Amino acid sequence: MTATVPFRANSDLLDTQYTAWKKDPSSVDASWAAFFEGFELGLVELTKRQAKTDTATGGAGGTLSEKTLSFRMRVTNALLVFRSLGHTASHLDPLSAAAPNPPTLTLEGLGFTEDELDEEVKTHMFRGGQPMKLREMLSELRKIYCGQTGYEFMHIHTPEVQNWLLDRVEKRPFEPELPAEQQVDALRWLLEAETFERFLHRRYVGQKRFSVEGGESLLVALETILESLPRLGASEIVMGMAHRGRLSVLANFLRKPLENLFYEFSENYVPNMVAGDGDVKYHLGFETVRKTRDGKEIAVMLAPNPSHLEAVDPVVEGMTRARQRMLGDTVDRKSVIPVLIHGDAAFAGQGIVTEVLNLSQLPGYRTGGTIHIVVNNQIGFTTLPADARSTTYCTDVAKMVDAPIIHVNGDCPLEVAHAAKLAIEFRQMFGRDVVIDIVCYRRYGHNETDEPAFTQPNMARAIASHPSTATIYRNLLVEKGVLDESGANALQKELEDELEDGVKTLAERESKIGENPYEGSTAESQPPFSFEPTLTGVEEAKLKEIGEKLLQAPESFHLHPTISRRFLAARKKAIESGEGFDWAYAESLAFGSLLTEGLGVRLSGQDVRRGTFSQRHCVFYDTETRERHIPLTKLSEDQGRFCVYNSLLSEAAVLGFDYGYTLLAPNVLICWEAQFGDFVNGAQVIIDQFIASAESKWQRPSQITLLLPHGYEGQGPEHSSARLERFLQLSAGRNWQVCNFTTPAQYFHALRRQMKRGFRKPLIVMTPKSLLRHPKCVSKLSDMAEGTSFNEILDDEHLLGPAERVTRLILCSGKVYYDLLEFREQNKIKNAAIIRIEQLYPLHEEKLKEIVARYPRAQKKWVWCQEEPRNMGAFGYIRNRLSDISGHRVRYAGRERSSSPAAGSKAIHVLEQEKLVEDAFSV
Template sequence: MRTSIDARENIDLIEENYRRWQQNPESVDSGWSAFFEGFELGNLPQPNGAAVAEIEAREAALQTRVDSLVYAYCSLGHTIARVDPLAETRPQNPLLSLHEFGFNESDLDLRVSSKFFLDNRPMTLREMVAGLERIYADSIGSEFMHIQDPRIREWVRRRLETRPHKHSTPRAVQVALLRALLEAESFEIFLHTRYVGQKRFSLQGSESLMVILDTILHRCPDGGVAEICMGMAHRGRLNVLANFLRKSLKVIFTEFSENYIPDLVAGDGDVKYHLGYRAVRRLASGAEVEIRLSSNPSHLEAVDPVVEGKARARQRIRGDTEHRRKVLPLLVHGDAAFIAQGIVAETLNLSQLHGYCTGGTIHVVVNNQIGFTTLPKDARSSPYSTDVAKMIEAPIFHVNGDDPLAVKFVSDMAFDFRQRFGRDVMIDMYCYRRYGHNEGDEPSFTQPDLYAKIEKRPSVTQLYKRELLEAGTLSEDDAASLETEFALRLEMTRDEVDAIEKRKASEKAKFRESTAIFQPEYTSTSEPTAISEKTLRTIVDGLTRTPEGFQVQPKIKRIV
C-alpha cells in the first residue's frame, strides 16, 4: 500500500514535468508529452452556441474595423501623401490614425486581411498599414472614390495595387527616364546661359513633364493610338518642341536671333513660345506616331476646346467615330489657370456629350504651386487645383514630380484608363518653378522664403542620377557620357547657327550704303520735357529713399 509520502512525491514529479513541458514540450520524454497533450485537450472548454456567437461577433467587428481602415486610405490617403517636393514635413490627417479604428500599437502583429486590399491576402496589421501607406499615401495620392461606377473604382484600386517597388524596375526603364530628364535639363541650362534674359518660360523644376509625355508616346502603338492632338501653354513649350516633337534645334536657336525673320507667307506675328508644330515620331520599334501641337495664344486655357475640336475632326478623318481610340487628345495645364479659367469647366462639361466627346482626354497639370506671384492659398477655395474635374468623375492622380518612377506609373495608368473607359483622366504633377514667371521676373522679391528653399534644392535630374549611381544601376562614366552627348549636340548646333548668322550679317553689310528709305540727319538738340530737374530729383528721391530702420530685400536694395 502506497503511503501519502509516495503520493506527494508523484504529484511533485508530475507538476515538475508539466511545468517543463509548458515551457518547452521537447524537454520531457515522448510519454510525458503525450500525457500532457491529452490532459490539456480534455480540459478544453467545449464551445456552446453563445460562445460561438460571441467569437463570430468579435471576428466580424475586427473585420469591419480592418475594412474601414482600408476604405479610409482609399478615400483619404491622398491627404497625407508625400506629393509636394518642397514640403519639409508630411501632411497629417487624424482620421487615418490607428486609434480612429480602435487599434493601438499592441495590435500591429494581429493577422488580418481584407477583400478590398491585395485580394484578401493574410498579413499582419503592421504589414497592411505599410502597404496602404506605400500605395495610397507615398509619392502618389489618388482620388477615385468619388466615381459612382463601382467597376471603374475597382479597376483603379486594383491598378494602384500593382505599383512595383523601385528595385524591381528594369535597368533599361530607369536609364530611359534619366535620359529624358537629362535632355530636358541640358536644353534649359543651355538656353539659360546662351540666351541670357530672353523669355523662354523655362521648364526647370518641372522636368518630369517629359517623363509623362515620353511614357504616353511609347504606349501609343500597342494601345492603338496613331495620333496625339496636343495643347499646352507657354511653360516648357520650347522644351516640348525640341525634345518631344523633335523640332530642329537649329530652327529653335535661329528663332532666338534678334534678326530672325520667318521664311513664311504668313509673316512673324507671334512669339516662339506660342508656336504650334506637327511631327511624326518614329520609335525604336519602328512604329510611327503623329503629334499635332496646336498654336497657343497668351490667353491661358483658350486652346482646350480647340484641341478637342481638332481631335474630333481627326477621328472623323481616320474613320474612328465609334470608339474614338486612335486619336488621343492631350492637354497640359498650369495649376493656377486650370482652377481659375471658366473655359476649363466648359470643356470638361462637353467631354461626355454625344456631339462633342473625343473618347477621353489625358489632362496633365504642371503644378508648380504658384501663379505668377500668387500662392494657392490666395488663389483658390478648393484643396486642389484639379477639384473641378470631379464634376465629370475623372480619376485624379496627384504625384510628386521629383519621383520619376511614380510619374511614369501614373502616366501608364492614365493612358490605360483612357483607352479602356473612354473618359477624361487627370495627372496632377506637383513640382516647382525654379526661376520667375519669365526670365525678366525676380521671384525672390515677392516670395523670398519659397525661393530661398528652391535655390538650395537639387534638380529632379540630379536627384535621380544620384539615386541610380548609389543603387549601382548606372556608373559615373555612363552618366557623364549621357551629359556630354547632349551638351555636344547643343553646342554644335549653336555653332552652326552662329556661322549662318555671321554669313547673313556679312551679306547685309554689302548693301549698307544702298537704301531708298530717307534717314533724317541726327541731331543732339534736346526737346523740352515739361518738368524741371529739381522736380525730377524730388520724385526720384521719394521713390528710392527707404524709411530709417526699414530692412530692404538685398536684391531690391541693389536696384534702388
C-alpha cells in the same frame, strides 16, 4: 461603396442589421449591405472566450460579438480611408522634407490600438482574402496610397471603373522594376530638358523663355505616353499647352530642329511666314512624326496658342475629333489622343477648363477621353494656392466628370512614368478623361527676368537650395548601380554637344532660314483672298429633288401637327411654286446640296436642331416615341455626313471646339450658332485670339461659320445685338468675312461659297430673327439656281422712279432694309435708292462704285442707316470708306450713342425705330 460605416456602433443595432441582412440583403441600407457582403473581415483565430460568444461563424441565425464587429468595422473603415484619403498623407511636394501626417490616417485616427496590430485579419476586398497581421495590412496600404503618388478615384460612381483602378493601383507593389534601359531613358529625358533650359539661360541672357525647370518630369510623362501608344492602338497625339515649358517640349518632345528654335531667339529673327504678323516663339505650333523605342511611328501635333492659358483646350479637342473623323475612328476614338498640359492656377481658375471637361462625354464633342497633365508649380505668377482657389487641390474640378486624379511628386520620375502609363491605359480602356497632377516647383520667377523673392521669399530660398530633379534621379541610379558616374557624365556631354551643334548649324544655315517656312510648323499655305465670283448655284431640278426629300418622314412616324400643318406645308408650297423660300429652307438646301456633292456639314450650338426661333427643325421627333428622323441624312447613299448637335450651355468651349475642328477638316462646312447673337461675347477670347488672328499669327486658315441672330425687335438690350462693331473692329488683312444678309438666297450662296473657293476664311453672319418669317424676306428657286452666285452688294430692285431722278442714296445692311422699303412704299418716295451692303468686310469697293454710278444726281447725299446706336453697328467702320468713295461726308440715320445696345422698353424701341427710318429719308 462611398459611405463610411461608423467606427463603433451599438451592439443591438449591429445585431439587428446583421440579422436583417441574413434574411434579406435588400432590406438594409446599401452601406451596411456592402459591409456584410463585400467586406467579410475577421480574425482568423479567436480566443476561446470570443469563440464561445461569436456564433456567427458556426451557422446561420447566430450573432457576432460587439468586439468582433467593432474590429471588423474598423478594418473595413481603414480600407476605405486609405483608398479615399491616402493621398493626403502622400509625399507629393518636392520642396517638403517629409510627408504630411493627417490625424485620420494615424493608428489612433483609424481607431486601433498598439495591442491590435498583431491580430490576424482577412478580407476578400484586399489581397484576395489572404490572412495577414493588421500591422502588415496597414503597412501595405501606406506603401500603396501614401508614397510619392497619391490617388483619387473613390469619387467615381461606376463600380467597374473603380474596381479596375483598385486592381491596378494595389498590384503595383508586386510589379517588377522597370528595365535598366528604361530607367536610363527617364534620366535622358530629364537631362534633355534641364540641359536645354540651362543652355538657353546662358546663351540668351534676359530673354523670356518660361522655363520648365523644376517641372522637367513633364517630359518623362510625355515620353512614357508616346512609348505606350502602339500597344494600345493609338497612332497620333494632338497637344495643347500654354507657354510654361513649351520651348522644351518643342525641342525635346516634338524634336523641332534646334537651329530653327535658336533662330527664333536671334535679334534678326523674322517670322517664317508668307504673310501676316507671326507670333512669339513660345506660342508657335509644330508637328512631327516620332519613332518609339520599338520603331513604331506616332504623329505628334502641338497646336499654336495665345497667352490666354487654357483657351487652346477646346481647340485641341475639336482638332482631335476632326482627325478621328478623317481616320474613320468615330466609335471607339482610340487612334488619336488629346493631351492637354495645364498650370495649376489656370486649371483651377479658368472657367473654360470646366466647360471643356463638360464636353468630354457629350455625343457631339466626345474625343474618347483627354489626358490632362498639370505642371503644378504651386504658384500662379505671384499668387499662392491659398489665394488662388477654394479647393484642396487644383484638380478638384475634374471630379465633376468622374476623372481619376493621380498626384505625383515631380522629383520622382519613375513615379511620374507609372502615373502616365496608368493614365493612358485608363483612357484607352474607358474612353474618359484622366488627370496627372505633377507636383513640382518653378525654379525662376514667372519668367526669367522676374524676381520671385519679392513676394515668396521662403519658397525662393527653398528652391535655390534644392537640387534639380535630374541630379536627384541621377544620384539614385548611380546608387542603385543602374548607371555609373562615367556613363552619367557621358550622357550629359552628349546632350550639351547636340545643343552646340544646333548653334553651329544655325550659323551655317542662317541665310537659308525661311526657304521652307512650313516644314514642321502647323502653318498652311493658301491662295490670297479674291473678289472673283464663285458660281455657287445648283441646277433647279437638283434643288427640287433635295427640297422634296426634306419634306419626307417614314409612314409610321408621328410628326407634331404644327410641323406638318405649317412648317412642311409652307415648304411644299415653295418647292411646287418655285418661290417663297424662307431663310431656314434656303439653309437646308445649301446644306443638302453640299452633302450630295460629298462634302460634310456640321452644325452645333445651343438648341440648333430646332432653332432658337423654331425655324429650322432639321431633326423631326416622333410625338409618341421621340424617335428621331433627320431628312438631311437621307438624301443619297453616297452623300456626305451631316451632324447636328445641341451643345451644352457654353459659348467659349463649343465655339473653340468647332473652330479647332475646322483646322483639320477642310472638307466640312462647320457652323456654330449662338442662341442669340448677344451671347457670342461669352466666346470673345476664342474670337480675338483664334478666329480673327490665327491666320496672321500662325498661318492657320479656317472656314468656321458663325451664325449670330441679330436685329432690333424691341426685345431689350440682351436680345438685340451680336455686336457687329466688334467684328468690324477686328477686321484687317482680309482675315474673314462679316456679312448681314437681306435674302435667303444670299445666305444660301454664302454657305456654299465657304466650301467652293480655293481659299478658306471664317464667315461671320448676322442672322435674322423677325426676318425668318417676314413675308418679303423670301427668295425664288431661280435665285439659287445654276449660274447664280453671291453678291457682296445689292442694288435697288424696287425703285419707284427712274434712276436718273434719284437724289438720295440710303446705304444699309440687314433687317432695317425692310423697314426702309416699307416706309418708301407707304410714302411713295421716288427720289431715294436703297443699296444693301451684304458683305461689310471685306468691302467690295469696286462693285459699290459700279452701282452708285447709276445715280449721278445722288453723289452728294449719301446716308448710312442702321438700327444700332451710333457708337455701335457698322457706322464707325464704314463712314470713312463711303466718304472716300463719294468724296463727301456721309450722313447718319440711326439711334443715338448709348452704353447699352438697345432700349428695354418696347414702346421706346418703336419710337426710336420709326425715327431712324424717317431720318434716312430726311437728314
